[in-house]
Amino acid sequence: MKVLFFAQLREVLDCHTLDIQAQLNSVADLRAQLQQKGELWQEYLAEGKALAAVNQTLATEDTTITASDEVAFFPPVTGG
Amino acid sequence: MKVLFFAQLREVLDCHTLDIQAQLNSVADLRAQLQQKGELWQEYLAEGKALAAVNQTLATEDTTITASDEVAFFPPVTGG
């Protein structure tokens, strides 16, 4: 699946897009897997610190994901 | 004192301005006195049907009035 990062997250992780092949069932699974990539990933992808969207809709930790989904992680939004 | 009427009240009573000489102490007194002028006055100046302002500020029945005041009666407002 395609994983995107935005704003501070994109900058701190120095990563805009990842392609993940692993079999994962939920946003929580994906988050846990990504957090293993290093200390910064551990810290900045913590629940509450990074929101998630699945296929361009805000998601919860339970939201299921499949290989064809686009998942995005980003900080709490600050537009307006 | 000068007494003014506006909108429907002005039309129904066919009166825009009155000059009242009597010694009256409150809006309630003036209202009662005016209501004696006839049936239409009785009906259309009833409390709740006609608001009062003393010197261009919304008043209550207790508001005191003197000979030099400008008192106005009008229907509930409908601007905006």
Added chain:
Amino acid sequence: MAQAHTDIDFIAVQREDFSLAVEYAKLCENNSRDGAVVTFTGLVRDLNQGRSVSSLTLEHYPAMTHKALQEIVQDARSRWQLGRIRVIHRVGRLQLNEQIVFVGVSACHRGDAFAACEFIMDYLKTRAPLWKKEQTDSGEHWVEAKQTDQHQARRW
């Protein structure tokens, strides 16, 4: 302190139309402090309480209207942190779709601007000495005050 704002509040009761663009520019120009601007515009609509309206005549109590609006604006200032406030109410004959009333408020925070703008309209509707007479397909008559306006004003 509210008194000190009198010179930066703009209140007008007039026959002439107004321009939202001009009013908005006056709320914004040389104002880099306020990040939020809320405006309300009221217009003559074609249906009111089931009657087909073609025009309105707005009567008012000239000596009182400006003063009543000023008191409402100062009341708003005592409740919220506001930047600039502009209130315009038209009087006389107004045709369908014409603008009747404008309230514009700037503030640092949007919550204050929204609350003050709605508060001013709610109070204006129940406290400013203005009366509408409608010209409709069934003749001309005075608009009756609405209970809902009383309720909306009592929320504050």
Added chain:
Amino acid sequence: MAQAHTDIDFIAVQREDFSLAVEYAKLCENNSRDGAVVTFTGLVRDLNQGRSVSSLTLEHYPAMTHKALQEIVQDARSRWQLGRIRVIHRVGRLQLNEQIVFVGVSACHRGDAFAACEFIMDYLKTRAPLWKKEQTDSGEHWVEAKQTDQHQARRW
């Protein structure tokens, strides 16, 4: 039924500036049903959380932003009786005093227009994927989400 309104809602995410006068005209033209128009405009202000701001850069999630705004607008339509809705959010680099966001709502009744306009702003602030980076006198940094925005969105 909310789906049916999609064609009369205008939602734009753009680099270009917008004109309040043009947006207001589009809310009003050939619209004699709605007597109330409420607009909100957000601008780049000089002070934010104590820092002196000279400009902002707005990043967003292009594939999602429009969709998120559309969902917020449809949510508003399900809660109030509304006429027309227009939402514009700018992205890219914005200087001090520039316009950031516009929300305009028309309705028969002013209470609906006020509530929907504020609701859309509150939801936009917590649900639309946009992020501000400030250029200030102490360097460049990402704006932190405010607790007050979360509280304001939870009221609805």
